[in-house]
Amino acid sequence: MRLSSAIALVGLAATSLFAGVNAETVDSDVLVLNQKNFASTVPAEKLILVEFYAPWCGHCKALAPEYEIAATQLKEHSIPIAKVDCTVETDLCQEHGIQGYPTLKVFKEGVPTDYNGPRKADGIVSYLKKQTLPALSELTADTVSAFSVSDKVVIVGVLPKDSEKRAVLEKVANQLRDDYVFGVVEESEDVKSGIVLYKKFDEGKNVLEGDFDAESLTAFIRTNAVPVMDEIGPTNYANYMEAGVPLAYLFFSTPAERAQFPEIEAVAKELKGKMNFVYIDAKKFGAHAANLNLKESWPAFGVQNVVSGAKFPLEQDGELTVEKMKTFAENVLAGKVEPSVKTEAIPETNDGPVKIVVGQQYKEIVEDQTKDVLIEFYAPWCGHCKNLAPIYDELGALYKGSDIVIAKIDATANDLPSDLPFQVQGFPTIKLRKAGSSEYTDYEGQRTKEAFIEFLDAHAVNKFKVNLTEDKPVTAEDIEHDEL
Known part of the structure; x- marks a missing residue:
């Protein structure tokens, strides 16, 4: 998550x-x-x-x-x-x-x-x-040199006019135009035919020769458009998230800590294309260690799967070495390391009106296929969540004992399963997981008891009527009688 x-x-x-x-x-x-x-x-x-x-x-x-x-x-x-x-x-x-x-x-x-x-x-x-340029600029032998240094990363296709690959390049250029500058030229000194990625860091350029399709071209660009090992921050974070390969973080709190692992860049170069490596300044972004289930003790090392959100913290007992980081990264890539799941303890009792969900019980409770589950993802400090709490408790009491479960999880203290089809990006986030399905439906209505009931009546698979005037549930038999 x-x-x-x-x-x-x-x-x-x-x-x-x-x-x-x-x-x-x-x-x-x-x-x-x-x-x-x-x-x-x-x-x-x-x-x-x-x-x-x-x-x-x-x-x-x-x-x-x-x-x-x-x-x-x-x-x-x-x-x-x-x-x-x-x-x-x-x-x-x-x-x-x-x-x-x-x-x-x-x-x-x-x-x-x-x-x-x-x-x-x-x-x-x-x-x-x-935004002022076409997605794919037509270049000549005279203009390609200046164009190649016009931005931090520039992609140039060296392709004959009649090449079918021009259409592939144009498709990718349209998809990635907000991130990179693209051009095409018939001839170039750098490559007879193919794609050249020019960049203002590392080796300066990378060449993709031979056949390619939109998927392989995009992967080539995403892989080579980030440095072998850079310092991560707000300006380049999205580039690493979009690269599609696991991201390894080396936390440091002083320049001396960062400098004590010079060999890590050789590891990053060896694994490039499979995993990206970054330095991260713990004085500025140390709180991010908790997102990887690491303690705020430096230096530290952890890996994140940017696609699934799975996190792999390297054990912080003992001295951190490049050899430890290299072995750990290779084992993560080989599937030999189990993802770390942050979770609160399972409640001793859980029979209140709102079912309490913790990380290790998420699938057991929320993905029970016999139940419809309305789940609130909240943060203890969130004012909107605090305002919702009494209403949510009343709602839970109305559906208690039915096949519609009203539940909540502290999303700051518990990890969600990495295979969920969504990410929580604000609090409170409320979703309905329908019975017999992996489908989640967003709740975007008013945060009133009446609005929640109307939503559940419309979307829940299991039907359960409640009588708001008496605040008492109406049974399935009553529903059938009402419909006759």
Whole structure:
């Protein structure tokens, strides 16, 4: 299970910073938009990035300086970026469906899409520059050299005009255009025919020669577009998650700790393509060790399956060595290491109105095929979860003894099975696992007793009516009688 994690200036002055832009701004290259100028500014731009923010938001404050730098750098490319204060422009933000801060949207000629790119200046700049290019740029022998260094990672296909592989390259380019720059040329000094991945790190380039399809080309790009061993952080985390291979973390708390394992990079190079290796600064991101079931004691080493979420912490007793890390990583790849499951103890009694679920009993309770199970994934510190608790207890009492189980699990203290078809990304998350099925249905209604009952009446396989006026269950016999 992975849980998601991450950043104002006020003033008015009328100016035009970009062609087609007429917006209010401060002494800044970030445009300030409001209800008056939004409609005249945004649709007029071929491409514009808009941040919807709140001045009190911590993530917005962290983003602000990066956003300013990006705005200045993008100015020379005639790509404006802007912001809207949602504590002032409430109607405008509601119109655009803003539910959290910061929310960033890319508008192309007025049509919005969610921005899911990096939150650092260089990442923002790179992402938006890609949006101005075609998914696959046509190159010549004279332009390929400059194009190959135009971004951190650039993919160039060396393919004849009549090659069927051009269609494969174009398909992959369209799928990955937000992440990488793609071009195609008929001839190149680097390879007679194939794909060249240029990068500003490690060996500088990788070559894929011979036959390829969309799947193998994507794998080639994802594998080689990350360094042999880099330091992981918010700007590159998504790249490793999308790479599709297990990720090995080496936690360090001081430069000296990091430097004491120089041979680990040779291990990372040996296993490249099968497993990615990263350094992680424990002073900044030490809490992530708990996500891998590691103690916050450094240095430390653990592996995560980025597809299933399964975690493999290396035992922290004794001295950490490169040999231990190498053997452990190889054993994880060979399937010789069982995933670690964080779990609370099984409750001594569990006969309350809401069934308590812990990690080691998840499948036994939640995936009991004879029952419909409404399961709440909560966090003890979550205010919304606390507000829901008495309502949820009342709901559990109404269905007690039926084949519809009302249950909850502390998702901060218990791991979920790695084969679940979803990830919990906020609290509370509420889902119905239907009887006789592995299917989960999201609950997105109001958090009232009546709304929950209406939802269960509509979606549960096992039918069980409750009488809200008397707060007493109606039996199956009553249901049959009502239907006659």
